[in-house]
Amino acid sequence: MNISDVASSTGLPVKTIRYYEDIGLIAPARSANGxxxxxxxxxxxxxxxxxxRSLGFGIDACRDLLRLYNDQTRASADVKKxxxxxLGEIDRKIAELGQMRATLSHLVDACAGNDRPDCPILADLAxxxxxA
Amino acid sequence: MNISDVASSTGLPVKTIRYYEDIGLIAPARSANGxxxxxxxxxxxxxxxxxxRSLGFGIDACRDLLRLYNDQTRASADVKKxxxxxLGEIDRKIAELGQMRATLSHLVDACAGNDRPDCPILADLAxxxxxA
DNA sequence: GATAAGGCCTCCAGTTACTGGAAGGTCAAG
DNA sequence: CTTGACCTTCCAGTAACTGGAGGCCTTATC
Numbered sequence: 128m129n130i131s132d133v134a135s136s137t138g139l140p141v142k143t144i145r146y147y148e149d150i151g152l153i154a155p156a157r158s159a160n161g162x163x164x165x166x167x168x169x170x171x172x173x174x175x176x177x178x179x180r181s182l183g184f185g186i187d188a189c190r191d192l193l194r195l196y197n198d199q200t201r202a203s204a205d206v207k208k209x210x211x212x213x214l215g216e217i218d219r220k221i222a223e224l225g226q227m228r229a230t231l232s233h234l235v236d237a238c239a240g241n242d243r244p245d246c247p248i249l250a251d252l253a254x255x256x257x258x259a
Numbered sequence: 260m261n262i263s264d265v266a267s268s269t270g271l272p273v274k275t276i277r278y279y280e281d282i283g284l285i286a287p288a289r290s291a292n293g294x295x296x297x298x299x300x301x302x303x304x305x306x307x308x309x310x311x312r313s314l315g316f317g318i319d320a321c322r323d324l325l326r327l328y329n330d331q332t333r334a335s336a337d338v339k340k341x342x343x344x345x346l347g348e349i350d351r352k353i354a355e356l357g358q359m360r361a362t363l364s365h366l367v368d369a370c371a372g373n374d375r376p377d378c379p380i381l382a383d384l385a386x387x388x389x390x391a
Numbered sequence: 392g393a394t395a396a397g398g399c400c401t402c403c404a405g406t407t408a409c410t411g412g413a414a415g416g417t418c419a420a421g
Numbered sequence: 422c423t424t425g426a427c428c429t430t431c432c433a434g435t436a437a438c439t440g441g442a443g444g445c446c447t448t449a450t451c
Binding site: 400 | 422423424425426427428429430431432433434435436437438439440441442443444445446447448449450451
């Protein structure tokens with residue numbers, strides 16, 4: 128299988144697949160002409176990584192997950208720990224974005240959005256927050 | 260005012276302030292010894308940027324906001340449009356993270372988290388999603 | 392056999408918004 | 422006069438790709 132076939136079957140861009148080889152996530156064979164030859168195992172690995180990435184796991188976490196996946200003696204506790212830690216990260220980000228959203232949405236609602244220059248959004252950004 | 264005073268009064272790291280000068284957000288004066296001398300206006304600008312950044316606006320958006328702020332003939336509609344667009348971005352991100360959170364949380368709940376190797380999380384990641 | 396299209400290759404640079412560190416000048420205190 | 426805290430610039434690295442240049446390889450067509 129050539130790289131573009133793998134790309135269309137995993138949904139990953141060709142460039143991304145090459146990049147994953149660069150950083151050592153996969154190591155596809157090469158044919159005589161230098162083209163990458165992907166095995167079913169490579170394909171499977173890439174799909175695995177793609178799925179993990181789509182759940183927001185970072186590359187290093189993907190590496191860990193792949194290692195755990197290939198380790199028959201793993202404890203599910205280790206996987207769970209990794210996933211929980213990532214879940215915590217996600218929750219933190221959601222909370223942060225939610226906070227931004229609340230403030231910003233409030234400001235947007237307060238803004239007339241007309242031809243006049245008066246704007247509560249700019250007023251908020253420029254407000255002096257140095258108390259004392 | 261020297262840079263470290265500005266840093267402590269704006270809450271921005273010294274490095275970040277220098278970076279903001281590099282990319283042209285501010286242009287503090289220099290004293291004879293080459294030290295940056297920050298005016299009240301510089302300070303105000305930095306506080307403005309810091310606040311905008313904390314609401315998740317990107318650097319380019321900050322530039323636009325600053326420009327609008329300094330333009331007495333602005334229309335609040337332009338500010339609102341910018342803010343709404345950013346709000347949309349935030350909503351998109353929250354939705355994406357929420358989706359991840361839902362899936363991941365489901366998987367984490369399903370995982371025993373014990374010494375056994377069986378793990379629904381890994382099973383999900385490895386699942387063949389190629390529906391022919 | 393020539394050529395053109397398309398796929399593949401590598402390598403380099405750019406993206407976002409900083410952050411860390413090295414090498415070195417400046418300033419106030421003791 | 423030296424120590425330590427500032428300040429300066431410049432270079433490199435972060436996360437995870439993405440775009441593009443320059444150049445083989447392959448396949449189809451004339």
